[in-house]
Amino acid sequence: MTSTESQGPTPSPASSRKSSIAGAVGNFIEWFDYSIYGFMAVTISAVFFDKSNPTAALLATFGVFALPVITRPLGGIVFARFGDRIGRKRTLAIVLILMSLSSASIGMIPSYDSIGVLAPVLLVIARIVQGFSAGGEYAGGAALIAESAPASRRGYLVSWMPSSTGMGLLAGSVFSFALAQALPPEQLADWGWRIGFLLALPLGLIGLYIRLRLEETVAFQQLVEDDNVASSPLRETIREHGRNVLRVTGIALGQTVCYYVVLVYTPTFLRTELDYTPSDSLITTSIAIAAYVLTIPLAGNISDRIGRKPLMFIGSIGMLVIIFPTFFLIPTSGLALIAVLQVAVGGIALGLYTGPLVCTWVELFPTRVRYSGVSLGFNLAVIASVSSPFILTWLIDVTGSDLMPAVYVFIAVAISLATLFTLPETAPAKGAVDLITPTDAATSTGDVSPGARA
Template identity: 40%
Template sequence: MADRNSPPVPGTSSDPAIAPGSAGSPALSARDRKLPVVAASIGNFVEWYDYAIYGTLAVVLATLFFPEQSTTAALLLTYAGYAVASVLRPAGALLFGALGDRLGRRSALSAVVLLMSVSTAAIGLLPTYADIGVWAPVLLFTCRALQGLSAGGEYGGSASFLAEYAPPGRRALYTSWQTFTVLLSFLVGALLGALLTRGLGQDALLSWAWRIPFLVALPLGVVGLYLRLRLQDTPAFTELHSRQEISRSPLKETAREHRGALARVWGLAFFGTAATFVFLTYSTTYTVVTLKSSLDVALTGLSIGLAVGLVLCPFVGIAADRWGRRPVMIGSTVVVLVLTYPVFLLMGQGSAPAIAAGFVLFSVLITLYTGAAPAVLTEAFPTRVRYSGLSMGYSVAGSLTGLLTPFVLEWLIDHTGTAIGPSLWILATGAVGLAAAIRLPETRGAELS
């Protein structure tokens, strides 16, 4: 149903400086598309930078905020920060998804990047357990809750923005920037952690230097907000608004008319978010705590692996544009399922070269899957409910994996051994992802609306 009483939308057809058009319109030049790609990507970078730096410094945060616990208990309590953020992600998806589908992608994404950058930087200002006791972890979890709220609205909005600005036949390449910025955020987080550890030493890192990576999020967020406020809204949303076809209730419409798409998005995202956590976040802690290696070795290996993934990412998008979404998603899922256990065995040898090789392979595996995923997820919904549908499906999956993964991994390692434990979790979530991939319709070349 069209909403003929919807308010004017800044940056859309109600703005006289902006002419409506259709997604992929030839009126948009490569230069016209450049700023939207950068603006969408930088917000996604800030969101995942938080996850990257929190996971990278989990061992340090455990020492600072839960010093009276055993190593395992302190790590589990630190990872509970992921659970706190995960609980709030669906709420953020509902809030910002509805905002993005009714008032425009630009408005929602601007609010999201501001909230994320402020809450991330706030962690860098927190007093530790030694300063204020139990209130320190309480404040830490409060910041994580705000981050979870903003994260619920980021992925769906930025992925929709990239897809709706993409030219015909290059949508997977454009949306692969979503994955590129995830990998880039982890790379920057790993390099900062390695630089601080190697350049300042463990004592300085525990004393004050751990705050720096979190504080960096604030200027990044300011840049992201500035770029997003300069944007026109997407051509697809602008045209929808000009025809007065904005959904009255995008959340209800999504739940009523797109349940199959929601289920497929949930299955794909459930596997993707679990694999991302295991390969790019948990593997650092696994290297230090389980393999008894140094944080420097772990961060160096992670940095090398992420650099390889960055190079590979656009080629995965190109492959999905050329050969289709289904073969890339099914093939990459099978590759992940087959190779995860051998890669953990390789890292289990404990040498620095073996650990670095494991990180490289992990990065390749996750990139093969997630490089094409944003195109598949955005193409699952029509323009009028895309932000809401994608945010709902993705955030619920991310919430569940965020709640379960840290604790399942610790339990599996304690009960099954160092290599097989994480592999079992990947196999379990991968089975869900494979089932969803097999049921995908082929959407290469399909119109977004």
């Protein structure tokens, strides 16, 4: 394969927009419900666990929050096989149904005071299914958008996938803030926290309608017509593209850990360690998330012109430089400065890194194993990041140091920065082979994709 290889039919602007919305909508729903759980962690701990030991209850809540560590990689493997065998569209529809039902079920579980230990057991089951379905969402949505985007706009259009993550998180943050403002603590604990989870049902129906109206991507349809669909996508991915799977894990680690710590865990940190009110802790994070959402598509757009790696280098260095001052100053700062610090590291630096990140993942793999390659690499990184709230709550309790979140983020981002030096530039604008082609799979060999060899 050469850099002049034909790209095949160019997707229409309308098709690209529809695919971008369809890919992002499920991700939005997933992260809206995930964020509700994270932002309502203190309340949920009192609802589902024994309140006699608040720290133990909070640890148990974050332990349940981290359950996708077990089920998400498994779901990623299962759904990636479907996605590379039967197509992106049908697989993503199944994923959305499971995710919506499991999320809504959390809002229906009675409290610990009502049914005792059965309450946390049901919560665990719901989180297991939720994590399993989430394992297939991100990689499939990214592949769907990328394969429906023109090469010159791919970085920008795919960037709406991680931006929708921020949108879901922002919506969850604003929703949680509004509930905390509108309801007294007793009503919030009694029934108010359930509303966000129950909204998963109508949101899921809307998302399912959008996804079912899509056409399968041209790239995957061509594989089917050529009888070139991978018979064992997982085995082929590991055997021929294992190095790029590890690259995806490496560059994803810093992003996912910083995301969870700065934009998901920090509201709990402000409440439990620094005694801020729920509304105060949520408003600073909401401002940072808004900056993150706006920065991502800007960075994705720029990456289409100057390449993916420069933006990721700038973002990772920014996170390394800012993270320690952020958590050093937060305990002695007012809300205004806390918001500025969160915006700097979690909004701008993280956003610059994230903008071209997901597009880089999909460009490292050929069409026939793209879903599997991205899913494996990303879900390995999620193992470390989803566990962050649980690990940090425990570390702070044991060490008494408020700098533990900074240490955790610094190590993860340093690993990502080191991985970046091994990464090829994948943007077509910088001379890389364009991998989103109907025929790319037929000539793919070795553990480095053709784009990586360019």
